Amino acid sequence: MKLLKAQSQNPKKITLEISKLQYIKSMTPLPALLMGEELLNPIEVMKHHLSQKPRLGAGGVPYEEKEYSVWRGSQRVQAAIRLGYTHIEGVVINE
Numbered sequence: 001m002k003l004l005k006a007q008s009q010n011p012k013k014i015t016l017e018i019s020k021l022q023y024i025k026s027m028t029p030l031p032a033l034l035m036g037e038e039l040l041n042p043i044e045v046m047k048h049h050l051s052q053k054p055r056l057g058a059g060g061v062p063y064e065e066k067e068y069s070v071w072r073g074s075q076r077v078q079a080a081i082r083l084g085y086t087h088i089e090g091v092v093i094n095e
Helices: 074-082
Strands: 014-017 043-047 068-072 087-092
Touching: 068 087, 074 087
Parallel strands: 043 087
Antiparallel strands: 014 087, 043 068
């Protein structure tokens, strides 16, 4: 596990596995992180209730639900991926 830690001392921070996050994949990575700056604030995520029934997406393709979606911080997630991190710190905003 390679964790991108936020400098903020928010007591509600949790560790999130990046591969289990829904985020905007078309966002460009945050340039400051790519240039070596530290992550100042954790990403903000919304927690979802997963369906017990399998769901289908467009064309009948099975839909993979994710427990968390990024509300604020998709650029930070993209930068973390590019830098080789597997986990990132975040805060759940809807609990």
